[in-house]
Amino acid sequence: MxxxxxxxxxxxxxxxxxxxxxxxxxxxxxxxxxxxxxxxxxxxxxxxxxxxxxxxxxxxxxxxxxxxxxxxxxKFFPTEAFEKAKCREIMKVAELYIELPARRNNGEVLIGNPRCETAFREARPLMEKGFKALDTLCQPSPYLMGDKMTAADIFVRYALVVGNMVAAKVYDWKPLDEYPALKAWSKMMREDAVSQKVDQDSQAAMQDLMEYFAQFKK
CATH class of the missing domain: 3.40.30.10 (Glutaredoxin)
Incomplete structure (x- = not known):
């Protein structure tokens, strides 16, 4: 593959x-x-x-x-139908109501373009709802769906990369501080050996990414 x-x-x-x-x-x-x-x-x-x-x-x-x-x-997706649907629900909430609204501010955060006032105004309320919904759906113990890592843990971890970055840089906001269980889960996932390998590769790729983004700077 x-x-x-x-x-x-x-x-x-x-x-x-x-x-x-x-x-x-x-x-x-x-x-x-x-x-x-x-x-x-x-x-x-x-x-x-x-x-x-x-x-x-x-x-x-x-x-x-x-x-x-x-x-x-x-297997990282649950095999039982309801549990699999709940796994996908968690993933979809993180994508639609945290990652995608936050992403609308990426031009400002990653490229240094002038602020889009519409994105700035509209993204945070959606993100606030998304984080609250995620906290409602998940009671980490220690993973989002219980004692086993699922696809939800993996997907949400990387969805929150953008969500947390935009929250901090655009809104001076640390949303996970409002949700201690999710914050503890995030710390645990960050310490996972695979997460550390992926994060190391991501950091090593940042310079090339900045050079790529330079062509889109207004």
Whole structure:
């Protein structure tokens, strides 16, 4: 398998973490979002990540994660239908109500573009609802769904990379301080051996990412 993307991408890192946690063999192929025809044949929107398998390519982080999880044990998605749905619910809340609203401010945070006042005004209320919903859905003990790490732990960890970064840099806000159980969970996940490997690779890739972003500075 080949995983396309770049090591500073939080969505790429969610898939990478799962692949590493499952001990699967894969090749990393550095690729930034692109409208190049060759890459569009792999990801029809030109985004990252994308996974190329012997049967063909696929895109969208949660879809890739479900496919990867199906390949071998141990399983990170619950097998019982209700529990699997709850796992996906946690992932979706983190994506739609924390990561994606926060991402609207990335031009300011990552590139240094002028503030988008609409994004600034609209993102935080959605993020506040997202963090509150996440706290309601999860009672870490120690993982989000109990005593075993699931795909929810992996996905949410990397969704919150953007959420926490934007909260701090744009709003001078540390949302996890308001939710001690989630804060303790986040610290535990940060200390996980796979998380540390992924984080090290992400830090090493930051300079290249900044050079890539420079072309979009207004």
């Amino acid at each position: 080949k995983l396309y993307g770049f090591s500073a991408s939080n969505y790429y890192n969610a898939v990478k973490h799962l692949l590493l946690a499952k001990g699967l063999d894969f090749e990393e192929v550095k690729e930034y979002p692109s409208q190049n025809e060759d890459y569009l044949s792999i990801h029809p929107l030109g985004k990252v990540p994308a996974l190329v398998t012997d049967q063909g390519p696929m895109s969208e982080t949660d879809i890739i994660m479900e496919y990867v999880d199906s390949l071998s044990d141990p």
